[in-house]
Amino acid sequence: MSANESKRLERSVDIESSECGPMSSSVTTMQSFVLPASRTLQVPFQVTQIEVHDVPLLTQQVSVHSHYFVNGWSSQPTIPDREVGGTPRAAKARKRTRIQPPHDVVKLSERLFYLLQPDLETLLAGCSLSFPHEPFPFQLDGMAFLMPRFGGILADEMGLGKSMQAISSLRLLVHSGQARSVLVICPKGLVSNWARELSVWAPELVVGVIAGDPDRRRWQWSLQDVPVKVAHYEAVIRDRSILDEIGAEFDLVILDEAQRIKNRASQTSKAVCSISRKRSWALTGTPVENRSEDLVGIFDFVAPGQVHDGMSPRVLGAAAKGHCLRRTKDKVLTDMPPRLDTDRYIELSSEQRETYRRAEEEGVLRLSGMGQEATIQHVFELVLRLKQICNFDTATRASAKTDCLAAELEEVQASGRKAIVFSQWVQTLSRLRERLKRFGPLEYHGGMSTAARDDAIESFRNKSQHSVLLLSYGAGAVGLNLQFSQYVFLFDRWWNPAIEDQAINRAHRIGAAGAVTVTKFLTVGTIEERIDEVLARKRNLSDIILSEAEPEPAASMSAEEIFSLFGLKPPDHVCRRAA
């Protein structure tokens, strides 16, 4: 027993004794005192226990998440400033182009793989890759868009350097080991152009052009030590079985002028989409030429199932957003030389006017007489005939447009500048060549061999005696770099404004030395004026989709519009088919 306990017991005994006290003085022997329990006095000596709080002292380690990378590229967005101690971070003046992970990459480690790559400028410097000239910032952005994507559409406006961006991106992929076999598919007339562009922008890469007889092509397709192959669409269709036989596989397939596959039922689309590949990039300045479905066709190649027919333009634009990048000159090239557009209204010569009047009257009478038998094809035939008369009188070869063009070219030649002239017909180009001999005209159209076309371009570029190049829309509207030309003449109008824009942008593109003057010839009071009104209504469809703007009425030329060019009502069967 402790001292305290014995003391407490003593006190308790004392208390009991004092309370019981002497009961009786007569009792002298043993006495027993039995005290009722209720009389026991209990005094609490202990207070209630206080609550104790534990303050953890951070002795447990935080968990660490680890990611390991073997190979790669890419980069990131915001740069939050420092918030804890240390040294202040100076503001960075140098632009850094970061490669963002695509939207469809969801796994964290894969997204970090991209985010943790150096910026594009560092990557290019690290690979010691030189460029003929420093890329524009928007071009670096385009490369940063393409590089991480397995399916992407670069839909920049013509002239912004889509080829260069694609080549530089594929170049980085090859150097990083992410691509060992690349196939570029382009229109036939652009194969030489692509070979030249590749030699300029990726001179260290071995490039093979698929050409020659079937045995030679088979051998070319099989070459393993040629990292970049270039083939035109027709070759891909023709050699589809060869590609299947040899089991050709590509790390990357690039489609130039990808609007070629807008029709999903076409042989071109089927052949291209059947190629075994890991990455699919499409280049086009006009992803939507006439209808929203044009874009669906291209998506069948880059990201099948991502978009489908029947989507409204706004929904389609939203669905395509992560896969599609489009910039326009007015947004990214604020200091690019201006494009000066002029519509030149020309009165037909008296001979042309008479021929035109007769042809139109006869044609309309014939169409009216056909009644329900009339088809759109019949109307087209009349339109083409009238347009040809607007160019040249069929009997006398009189041409008010040519007279006007010749006057314009006098000035072009006198100033030592160059002009390009577009027409729908090779025959028109030939006639122009005859009439414009004094300007040293050269021709470029689909009726010429590839070698002859390349020669024409080289002569036009390098020889001062050639002031004018005559091109067909079909062959010359895409892919050519003619930025040394300051004047563009649209001798007649194409059916689609997007094609006209492509033609104009052969000259109005990066590298243009000065303002580019575009002159569109329109003969007054003719079918050309009426078509122009329809084209004006079509012009904005691609902008609606690509900007996710509010949808507007569809802009393709309807059967009603085509017949109404001549004040006719389309037959019932045509309306039903259109519907």
Next chain:
Amino acid sequence: MTFGFLTVCTTANVGMFGGYLLVDITGRPLEFHCTAPLRVTRAQEILYGATLQRYLHGEQIGGPLLKATKLTPVAVLTDRELLLHARSHGASPVVAIQETDSQDKEEEFMSLGTFQLRPHEKDMSKIDQLRPHFESLSSSIELAEPFDRIRAAIDEAQNH
């Protein structure tokens, strides 16, 4: 040749995150490690007092990160001087990097372009050995640039 980049960033209402990136000589990523968020209470702030940040940076965040790597870098760069206190947890020299004006440079530290490099005191004697490595690295990348990547990656991990 491998280099480490070690930093800490703080997100309001979430806590502190540590990030450690290992890159090759061209700046390409090889390994990345990041911590779960670390929150400190007011009570802890009071109890640790002036030693809190040093403890958090050096022991709680820097230490585990330096231990997590498979590769051994030639040096670990940090833009937080407090992370120099993590030095004892790894085999590689730890060097604090700061962008400075030319007149602010202190002579005893290493200067490289606009950056001043201050090694942990334990590594002061290695400064001449490290210089050529840092010069090689800075010919490929800007020395402070990987810290931006780490912050972006932490931001991505946090929102994932």
